[in-house]
Amino acid sequence: MFKKIFLYSLITNFFFTKKIFAAESGGMPQLDPEFWISQIFWLVLTFGVLYIVLSKLILPKISANLELRKSQIQENIEAAEKQRESSEAKLKEFDGIILKSKIEAKNIFKDAREKVIKNINSKKEILDKQIDDEIKKAEIEIDTLKQSAPEKINKIAVVTSAEILKKLIGAEVNNSSISAIVDDLVKKNGDRYYGH
Amino acid sequence: MTQFEVYRIGPEIKVGAFDISFTNASLFMVISSLAILIIFNLGSKKNSILPNKIQLLAELSYSFVSKMISDTAGSKAKPYFSFIFSLFMFVLFCNMFGMIPYTFTVTSHIIVTFILAAFIFIGVTVVGFIKHGFGYLKLFVPSGVPIILLPLIVVIEIISYLSRPISLSVRLFANMMAGHTMMKVFGSFVVSLGIVGGWLPLSFSVALTGLEILVAFLQAYVFAILTCIYLNDALNLHH
Numbered sequence: 001m002f003k004k005i006f007l008y009s010l011i012t013n014f015f016f017t018k019k020i021f022a023a024e025s026g027g028m029p030q031l032d033p034e035f036w037i038s039q040i041f042w043l044v045l046t047f048g049v050l051y052i053v054l055s056k057l058i059l060p061k062i063s064a065n066l067e068l069r070k071s072q073i074q075e076n077i078e079a080a081e082k083q084r085e086s087s088e089a090k091l092k093e094f095d096g097i098i099l100k101s102k103i104e105a106k107n108i109f110k111d112a113r114e115k116v117i118k119n120i121n122s123k124k125e126i127l128d129k130q131i132d133d134e135i136k137k138a139e140i141e142i143d144t145l146k147q148s149a150p151e152k153i154n155k156i157a158v159v160t161s162a163e164i165l166k167k168l169i170g171a172e173v174n175n176s177s178i179s180a181i182v183d184d185l186v187k188k189n190g191d192r193y194y195g196h
Numbered sequence: 197m198t199q200f201e202v203y204r205i206g207p208e209i210k211v212g213a214f215d216i217s218f219t220n221a222s223l224f225m226v227i228s229s230l231a232i233l234i235i236f237n238l239g240s241k242k243n244s245i246l247p248n249k250i251q252l253l254a255e256l257s258y259s260f261v262s263k264m265i266s267d268t269a270g271s272k273a274k275p276y277f278s279f280i281f282s283l284f285m286f287v288l289f290c291n292m293f294g295m296i297p298y299t300f301t302v303t304s305h306i307i308v309t310f311i312l313a314a315f316i317f318i319g320v321t322v323v324g325f326i327k328h329g330f331g332y333l334k335l336f337v338p339s340g341v342p343i344i345l346l347p348l349i350v351v352i353e354i355i356s357y358l359s360r361p362i363s364l365s366v367r368l369f370a371n372m373m374a375g376h377t378m379m380k381v382f383g384s385f386v387v388s389l390g391i392v393g394g395w396l397p398l399s400f401s402v403a404l405t406g407l408e409i410l411v412a413f414l415q416a417y418v419f420a421i422l423t424c425i426y427l428n429d430a431l432n433l434h435h
Binding site for chain 2: 032
């Protein structure tokens with residue numbers, strides 16, 4: 001029975017398609033042609049409006065925006081590149097200046113050092129000379145003192161021995177004979193007194 | 197199947213013998229188109245070097261579709277960019293609006309997808325004949341095929357060419373309808389199994405929602421890319 005109905009409906013399908021579909025409200029609504037024309041009409045209308053507005057108004061704007069952004073970014077990149085180059089050049093210049101000034105500073109330092117060393121040397125020389133002179137003078141003085149010392153001592157010895165003799169003996173002795181004796185003694189024991 | 201039912205909204209409008217009343221299908225076509233227009237209008241209004249979110253969205257979709265076209269159909273397809281862009285966006289938005297509960301999925305109706313596919317088919321064929329004249333018929337005669345096989349191959353090529361609008365429309369329609377039907381089936385399982393056993397179909401339903409959103413995008417993409425491929429055949433005769 002079920003089979004019969006199915007077959008019957010299948011056959012009548014070909015003749016009364018519209019009626020069958022309308023009756024089959026439990027089936028697929030997609031196959032119900034009642035609103036096909038309406039759907040086609042509204043599809044054409046909405047899609048047509050969508051297409052026209054998108055293609056005439058909106059998409060050109062988006063494309064222009066994208067182009068503009070692209071070109072602007074390109075420009076910015078180029079400008080950045082230029083600035084980088086100039087900054088590099090400036091950096092090089094700066095490095096050169098620093099190098100130059102370093103060399104200058106070194107030179108100044110060297111010059112100053114040399115000058116100071118020269119100064120010190122010349123002053124040292126002068127001082128050395130002065131010291132040498134002083135030493136020489138002192139030596140000469142010492143020498144003269146040394147040389148004059150025995151004569152004075154001899155004189156003192158002669159005078160004191162004459163005085164001593166006078167007090168002891170009460171007689172005056174000739175100075176010349178005393179000095180001859182002192183000379184003799186000095187000759188004998190001079191080494192012991194003066195350390196020659 | 198109530199979710200696929202078309203019903204009249206407002207009065208019946210008749211032009212001659214044709215019923216062109218405003219229906220829920222028309223409503224969602226209008227909503228999708230308006231949504232696209234609003235989003236892309238907002239996205240193209242201001243041009244800042246650092247785009248805001250909506251501008252980024254518009255520009256990303258623009259470059260996405262433009263890359264898709266240039267990859268599949270080459271630079272010759274540039275004049276058809278706005279059509280393919282509108283087509284992709286229309287199908288995508290119709291699919292996506294269908295994913296919201298209690299809405300109507302425009303693309304789950306064979307007549308809608310078939311009209312789109314038929315328009316593409318006719319348009320591509322016309323473009324092919326304008327660009328190549330009768331040389332466009334060489335499309336059916338692939339080079340490097342033995343003479344004996346040629347009649348068979350030509351017949352197969354013609355059949356495959358003529359079945360393009362059908363395959364294109366049925367692919368989208370069947371995908372959308374199957375997805376929504378499956379979700380409905382799992383939903384009814386949740387109700388019938390109740391609080392005890394309904395958790396499993398519910399989790400399936402959640403997973404299916406994700407999958408269906410993917411399918412909604414993918415089918416719009418496939419629809420657009422197949423249009424590009426057909427257009428490529430018409431513009432650059434490779435055979």
